[in-house]
Amino acid sequence: MDNMADTASEALPRDFEALRALILDRRQxxxxxxxxxxxxxxxxxxxxxxxxxxxxxxxxxxxxxTLIRFAQHLGxxxxxxxxxxxxxxxxxxxxxxxxxxxxxxxxxxxxxSNRRIVDGFLAAASKSIxxxxxxxxxxxxxxxxxxxNGAETIYILARRRSYPVASYIxxxxxxxxxxxxxxxxxxxxxxxxxxxxxxxxxxxxxSFSPYASATVEEARVLSANGVPVVAxxxxxxxxxxxxxxxxxxxxxxDFGGFRSLAATMALAMGLTVGVAELRRGRKGKKSANSxx
Amino acid sequence: MDNMADTASEALPRDFEALRALILDRRQxxxxxxxxxxxxxxxxxxxxxxxxxxxxxxxxxxxxxTLIRFAQHLGxxxxxxxxxxxxxxxxxxxxxxxxxxxxxxxxxxxxxSNRRIVDGFLAAASKSIxxxxxxxxxxxxxxxxxxxNGAETIYILARRRSYPVASYIxxxxxxxxxxxxxxxxxxxxxxxxxxxxxxxxxxxxxSFSPYASATVEEARVLSANGVPVVAxxxxxxxxxxxxxxxxxxxxxxDFGGFRSLAATMALAMGLTVGVAELRRGRKGKKSANSxx
DNA sequence: TCGAAAATGGAACATACGGTTCATTTTATT
DNA sequence: AATAAAATGAACCGTATGTTCCATTTTCGA
Numbered sequence: 001m002d003n004m005a006d007t008a009s010e011a012l013p014r015d016f017e018a019l020r021a022l023i024l025d026r027r028q029x030x031x032x033x034x035x036x037x038x039x040x041x042x043x044x045x046x047x048x049x050x051x052x053x054x055x056x057x058x059x060x061x062x063x064x065x066t067l068i069r070f071a072q073h074l075g076x077x078x079x080x081x082x083x084x085x086x087x088x089x090x091x092x093x094x095x096x097x098x099x100x101x102x103x104x105x106x107x108x109x110x111x112x113s114n115r116r117i118v119d120g121f122l123a124a125a126s127k128s129i130x131x132x133x134x135x136x137x138x139x140x141x142x143x144x145x146x147x148x149n150g151a152e153t154i155y156i157l158a159r160r161r162s163y164p165v166a167s168y169i170x171x172x173x174x175x176x177x178x179x180x181x182x183x184x185x186x187x188x189x190x191x192x193x194x195x196x197x198x199x200x201x202x203x204x205x206x207s208f209s210p211y212a213s214a215t216v217e218e219a220r221v222l223s224a225n226g227v228p229v230v231a232x233x234x235x236x237x238x239x240x241x242x243x244x245x246x247x248x249x250x251x252x253x254d255f256g257g258f259r260s261l262a263a264t265m266a267l268a269m270g271l272t273v274g275v276a277e278l279r280r281g282r283k284g285k286k287s288a289n290s291x292x
Numbered sequence: 293m294d295n296m297a298d299t300a301s302e303a304l305p306r307d308f309e310a311l312r313a314l315i316l317d318r319r320q321x322x323x324x325x326x327x328x329x330x331x332x333x334x335x336x337x338x339x340x341x342x343x344x345x346x347x348x349x350x351x352x353x354x355x356x357x358t359l360i361r362f363a364q365h366l367g368x369x370x371x372x373x374x375x376x377x378x379x380x381x382x383x384x385x386x387x388x389x390x391x392x393x394x395x396x397x398x399x400x401x402x403x404x405s406n407r408r409i410v411d412g413f414l415a416a417a418s419k420s421i422x423x424x425x426x427x428x429x430x431x432x433x434x435x436x437x438x439x440x441n442g443a444e445t446i447y448i449l450a451r452r453r454s455y456p457v458a459s460y461i462x463x464x465x466x467x468x469x470x471x472x473x474x475x476x477x478x479x480x481x482x483x484x485x486x487x488x489x490x491x492x493x494x495x496x497x498x499s500f501s502p503y504a505s506a507t508v509e510e511a512r513v514l515s516a517n518g519v520p521v522v523a524x525x526x527x528x529x530x531x532x533x534x535x536x537x538x539x540x541x542x543x544x545x546d547f548g549g550f551r552s553l554a555a556t557m558a559l560a561m562g563l564t565v566g567v568a569e570l571r572r573g574r575k576g577k578k579s580a581n582s583x584x
Numbered sequence: 585t586c587g588a589a590a591a592t593g594g595a596a597c598a599t600a601c602g603g604t605t606c607a608t609t610t611t612a613t614t
Numbered sequence: 615a616a617t618a619a620a621a622t623g624a625a626c627c628g629t630a631t632g633t634t635c636c637a638t639t640t641t642c643g644a
Contacts, residue, residue, distance in 0.1 A: 031620080031621055031622085032610095032621085032622095033621075033622065033623095034621085046382075046383050049382075050379050050383070052600080052601065052602085053601070053602055053603090054600085054601075054602090062622090062623095063622075063623055063624070064601095064602075064603090064624095065602095065603080065604085065605095065622080065623075065624080066621095066622075066623085067602090068602075068603060068604090069621085069622090078602070078603065079602065079603080080602070080603095087342050090338075090341075090382040090383075091338050091342065091382075113569075114430070114433045114434050114437050114562065114566045115428070115430045115433060117561075117562045117565050117566050117569070118428060118433060118558060118559060118561075118562030118566075119425070120562075121557075121558035121559075121561045121562050121565075122421050122424065122425050122555075122558045124558075125417065125421050125554050125557070125558050126418065126421050129414050129417050129418050129421075129554075132414060133411070133414050136407070136410060138406070138407045141406050141407060141410060142406050145406050160463060161460075161463060163459055163460075163463065164456035164457065164459045164460040164463070164557075165456065167455055167456045167459055168453075168455075168456040168553065171452060171453060171455065171456070172550060255561075256565050258464060258561055258565065260557075260558075261460065261557055262417050262421070262554045262557065262558075263414075265413075265417070265456075265552075265553055265554065265557070266410060266413035266414045266416075266417050266552075266554075267410060267413075269410075269413045269547075269550055270406065270409045270410030270412075270413050273409050273413075273548050273550065274406045274409050274410075277405075277409070323590080323591055323592085324591085324592090325591075325592065325593095326591085344630080344631065344632085345631070345632055345633085346630085346631075346632090354592090354593095355592075355593055355594070356594095356631090356632075356633085357592080357593075357594080357632095357633080357634080357635095358591095358592075358593085359632090360632075360633065360634090361591085361592090370632070370633070371632065371633080372632070372633095
């Protein structure tokens, strides 16, 4: 009773993240069964949101009364008010874009068609991000960044649709103090620039079907010259995948024939900043992060 | 009883989308109060998921018993089983990126730090898209596209961080057969190119704080020469907003000092494709709305 | 206009729910 | 080892919930 008085003085978490932090903070000081509930709650928040005290208790392997004690330990006056927080969490999640889109499609056929177009691109971007978030392989990423970290100059190879990504990488690397060279067609100097690259350098090549022949050819030459290639492409059958030491398969959703660049952009920024981080501070091995 | 027997032969929707389709299908044949509930349910699915029969009925302006009748009309044996579908819908939504991020941060502090960086950019992109989806104004969008539709040549103005967007717009407009001119610093010919623009043309100018002086200056000159400007920027106080006939405020989330481009990209593609659609087929005025 | 059938409102009902209480077990302290 | 304090389990209780039932109103066809 008294030991929960001081905690009641702090405002009770009304949102899930704060509650989560509170639970993790108290984890050590909770009684065994209560801690068991706490762990279950953080692992199965949806169950807490929808289940009944009895069903949750059964799933968590405790008595229903323990749930109430758990809530009271945290300062809530009962299980119900704790449950509200878990429900709010689900409420606040914004509607997914897929869902929103189908809604939009169903209504007004003619008007707001411009809005529908933008929504389409937003949905494509969102989906692409979602897919990448699930499919990206940590180890591939680490290898790519290690490889790029060792390079004196990073050459960036991309044409047409992929070019915006390349220009963003070049911009970011420049801001981060990493030497880089963007290969673009306009200057007409691509062959000369490429001939400077050595095995001490590295290449980021970006190309999606239908693959720009210039990008493929240049990647081939560079690879043959011993310059390691990191490729971002859309398929294992991509010509780029053959020449690459490390390659990422990125599945971008499309809308109206134009594929999103959102996932590729995020990956590109990840590579860029990852290299920059390695070079200052996190040098070599990754370690010594203080806390979360 | 009998008229719902044949519907019971079809499997009952267990997921929300199927339920939604079923309701829309039956909409016409439902009694007035039941239809009222049906409309409320589709408009406030979260309320159905979390509320009690009494609270929902009150919000929808009907008796609790009507809710049960509604569920039974659809073939469910009661309100509770219908509610399950609305709850499943919330359960199935994939975890949001914000949430996923905090989880990642909490666990393994040392390893997978590269992954954390990419996740950060994915989260920033996702958030930006989310915000745009909520804040984008349909009327502004329509005005911008109408304005661009009237242009002989579309000039695209952007430097530094915004340049990737500009290059993508130029690429897309080219593919769609819309005449455009990308203004870039490299050529050193910006002033000459700009001097060709007339009031029959239009400009898309993109700049975020800290605003590239070249972009601002060129937008000023073009605007003074009577060339209408569509601006994409980050604040009402942006210098670009002053010169623009139409301007969009885009709030991009950032990670590690680098702001996302995801929302800006989607908007840019929307403008681009919107104009192209207007020019072929949907030509000129938007009208002829058939229904609501 | 009349009558039957469907729809609706509202009260009554059974029960499943969260919360409380108390006996028992476990833990900590001296 | 003895005792006090905390934690736990399990039965109990009041209430709020979903559901059912019935009287009334509305709708539709003859």
